[in-house]
Amino acid sequence: MFLQIDNLCKNFNTKNGTLTVLKNINMAIAQGEFICAVGASGSGKSTLLRQIAGLDTPTIGEVRIEGQRVIAPGPDRGMVFQHYTLYPWMSVQDNAEFGLKLQGIPKKVRREQASYYLSVVGLSAFAKALPKELSGGMKQRVAIARALASEPKILLMDEPFGALDVHTKESMHEFMLDLWQRTNITIFMITHDVEEAVFLSNRIYALGSRPGTVRKEIQIKLPHRNATVKRHSIFHDYRDELMDLLRQHGQEAMLAAA
Amino acid sequence: MFLQIDNLCKNFNTKNGTLTVLKNINMAIAQGEFICAVGASGSGKSTLLRQIAGLDTPTIGEVRIEGQRVIAPGPDRGMVFQHYTLYPWMSVQDNAEFGLKLQGIPKKVRREQASYYLSVVGLSAFAKALPKELSGGMKQRVAIARALASEPKILLMDEPFGALDVHTKESMHEFMLDLWQRTNITIFMITHDVEEAVFLSNRIYALGSRPGTVRKEIQIKLPHRNATVKRHSIFHDYRDELMDLLRQHGQEAMLAAA
Amino acid sequence: MSQPDKPHSIQSLIKPRTMGSTVFWRLAEDIPRPLNLTLLITSLTLPLLIWWLITTFGKIDPKFLPSPGNVLEAGGRLWTSGDLLKDTVASLWRVGVGFSLAALLSIPVGVMMGSFPSIRALLEPLFGLIRYMPAPAFIPLLILYLGIGEEPKVTLIFIGVFFFNSLMVMDTVKFVPKDLIEATYMLGGNRREVLTQVILPHVLPGIIDACRINLAAAWQLVIVSELIAATEGLGRRISVAGRFLRTDEIFVGLIVIGTIGLTFDLMFQYLLQVTCNWSSQKR
């Protein structure tokens, strides 16, 4: 397996004692898959992603990529955060290059590489702009270009399109599908937009809350992937199944909290 | 007409000269309607709402509520902002009471009034909590309770559910419909979530960009309003019509910007 | 979107790097409590130790650098004679009154300046100008106008704090979200209510922080202010000791002032935590 998560648990020490956020997470993801993880707020999605990224270490269990245990962050995994994490003082071009610069790639090479990925995300024209001059969608595309420029084995995304308006979001979806098909990169994306998950991924993990566990794993098989598929009944079935699941989790969580 | 917008134009003076954000907006809204305004980012939705709220004054034209020209903000219009605008240092109860306090309502009366509306939004149990202890959806519900406590004639909402997760959003939708039916309050809500607009409102204004104008006005007639209606083909037709409209506006705007 | 071909296969160029794990060099992450405590203690004991070593083995004239023992002895002497207590109370009172008056006045002025662009335009250039003027320069004028009692001393500290604090409080107001102000208008608040019930509580943490910094600035002025015909006070003690090269007494004065300052600092930090527990941002 390309990405293997074995029996992962994560506890946090808080004022009120130990909080178990993730419990017994097992996942096996093959090279080239597009995985979405959905779940209510607080179900530990971001926490899970941080373990994969190596930004945090599991309390129990481990994450392995190509058999290698993940212990620290590194450029073999590209990450796109929920909030825009561009360097505000750098131009779009410099942002896209930054990862390569950190890895000591010669200036000329990294310039060409970054330009290429900026053209992939359709932002060549904005290479000289500062992040504050871009719209939300454009910023996320730069973040994606930056992550892709280091040619990571896997792209990790934490609700990357949560703050975008519907129109921009749709065009980002098309862009992601196109990117995925062309590069055959492995993608692990977190979202709480069920439609987004169904539309984009080939497999969905639905997480339950308190503690976060994998409640359901759904293989998505859609006849085709374009806007019209959203009217297809298969799409609706997937959607409703997940929606019911989340609603149910939500109620459970509410009861647990009360 | 309850709310009348006549020939409203709004210009801003910027470094690069005058920017026309709204042009010839005409709207007529009856008492008790649930209106949604949709439009791409930058189409001037928030600007329009600010004119209705009286937080800003139109360059040309006017807004009238019950025949009275709007010239300043006031508690006859309740407003819920996109971002949480609770007072972070006040408890939920104090937040809900604050408008009444400003209007000099005696302590006992305002306490009961606020408690009532907190119960309406289902947050009685959290009366003593501080805003930072609440989730996003809970915060927005407090903001709604606060706006309702002054018993405004109209509730103005600027993308109030934009930042909520799908499950919370859905329960907020149900809550809004319930509230609307029980109180018969007039609601003017801005969103860029087309499904949300179709599901909630009885009439939708679709705005085009640069400058913002009313491109289309759609009366929504759904057989019933609950989750299953979203699978109904009427729902889809409305949705797709609006989506196409917005997509088209989006492309126009992109071309205009280039 | 038509894309050119991918120019390079970068993977071959990238050398795998892994970040070693570390505790001491943790960046923007909390370090374990015991380590934190150890370092805190080291922070204060290490300089003491070095001082002790230098004076014990360095054969330095105690007039130039007294040993910790000398200083302790001088402290004991001043304490038993009652002078130290008297000096401390005198200086505490002056700094306290001067600083409190300045804070009390500069907070509303600063908030007004931050809130009303008109008042800001009216006062900022003037305050900006005066802020640079060294407070000690006002001593002759203060003696002229206020005599040689407590008034000029307190006023000097007032001047040294007021303008700085006003401008720093003013700066904090710009962090009040505009939405919050507008929400208050929508709830029927007028400008006065927005000012007193929204802006003021919101900037409270910022105000406390500004006061914390400027309390330190007030102590900086204690020596200068006590040049005005003071007969007691830590600042006076230090300057007299300086004249007669009683270095040990200088050190006593400095240590007492530093300790008082740090105590107040911690009190302010505690106040910040207690009154501003609503703030989600860690301070």
Added chain:
Amino acid sequence: MSQPDKPHSIQSLIKPRTMGSTVFWRLAEDIPRPLNLTLLITSLTLPLLIWWLITTFGKIDPKFLPSPGNVLEAGGRLWTSGDLLKDTVASLWRVGVGFSLAALLSIPVGVMMGSFPSIRALLEPLFGLIRYMPAPAFIPLLILYLGIGEEPKVTLIFIGVFFFNSLMVMDTVKFVPKDLIEATYMLGGNRREVLTQVILPHVLPGIIDACRINLAAAWQLVIVSELIAATEGLGRRISVAGRFLRTDEIFVGLIVIGTIGLTFDLMFQYLLQVTCNWSSQKR
């Protein structure tokens, strides 16, 4: 959700209020440019006018309060004799060197303290203690160790700025979003690179702001530092003038220092705008 009945019909209790429109009292909103300019000018001319009126019609001893005319005359006198220029250059040099050295050192130290909790734990208590110690207290020690040349004067200003600036720079680091740091780790950056290429540029505006405030603090020390065997300098000019009650010369000194300070302040503000144009927050 089962709800109780609505307890009151509040509408009857609410008195309609409308907010009058205003220009001068606009709250947290821009005021028109011409008004702004008028107020700015008033800010500096009104005090001048009052001063002129008092001294012209108030029959005040010019020794107590010289008239603007007197001050102008004294300024002219000092200028033509060349003294004023000499004094200004001397003080500018001292403040410039002392402040620059302190800034140059305190910026990395402050950034390190803000970034590494361990370094913070190690230095913060010590710096917090020293910050309260009045810089003038160090004069006798500075004379002993560094003599009577420029070194002790510059060092005094250095001491007065370094600790404050370190702690203020440290505070700015906490505003660096954690996401940005983690994003850099994900791109393969190590801690050093995060520090120099992410934290440092991000806190630049905060650093410039801290330096701006502390430059004013440096000028506060110019008089005290020039008590150390200075033969020229604005601070020395003021203290000599104070001794001989040449109030007009005190005013000349103060005005020159204020003007220099304000000029630097505006330069810092300009620097802030230019170097930090990426920052979306208005400063």
Added chain:
Amino acid sequence: VGCSNPATQIKTNSETGTSAPVSANLVRLGFSAWPGWFPWQVAQDQGIFAANKTPVDLKWFDGYLESISTLNTGQIDANSQTLGDTVSSIGGGTDLVVVLTNDNSTGNDKVIARPGINSVADLKGKKVAAEEGTVDHFLLLQGLKKAGLSAKDIQFVPLETGKAATAFVGGQVDAVAVFAPFTTQALKRGGSKELFSSKDFPGSISDHLVFTRKFVNEHGDLVQGLVNSWFATLDYIKANPDKAYEIMAKRAGVSIEEYKQYADGTSIFSVEQNLKAFPVGNNMASLPFAAKQMSQFLNEVGLVKTQPDLSKLFDDRFVKAYAEKAPKS
């Protein structure tokens, strides 16, 4: 005036009595560290002011300079200061009257040099610290003149007297001109010695009781009372030297033994000496002559721009009045 520091409530061992109650009709008298002025403390502690029916608010200044500027600003009515500083105050526009000579410095102002400098001539090109414009600066220049040098031949380092002594002890300057008790401190530098002192220039450094002219005009009786108190104090000291020295040494912050060393360096002036000093003359023993010299000096070093009018500076009425009434000693 509604502004009182609670520290005044605290008693300490080193306390030397409290000041007289404030009433409308009283003399606010300032004094600072100088052997010729410590008797004021004796007058205060032994109730001599009260005995002469002269209410006095005696104000101690740690810094001599502050006492001068306080008198200049009219915040006190009288001060104990040197002739030189009185002249420079008049140059600055303050109207002052000298009514009494407390003493002449006869050795308590010293120029002290490091080992290796054995004569005034050796000072050439060396760093010499003194407080600019003070009598010690004056003394230094007189010494240089006598040795055929001028102000330009040395590197003058302007430093407040206490700091000047510190700099000398710290080895930062080659010589200092300071007054007691800072002389003691300067001499702590190993091998340092006195080059010359005020003893070598009799009359050049005299110390006085100086009033504002306004006060003299309005309250002649109080001025007279203070002059009478001074001479009464001198009598008391003669009669009770032990008690008096204890009080004065405490005020000076030195031991009684150390204090006694200063006694030689300061010649307290008797009534007779006072009467002799006031008239116009042509040597330094005459106050008007010395004042003129002083004013020239200040003008030369550039501290006073124009030579002030000194004709009304001295007023010997009060000393004369005392001399007439007092029993001959």
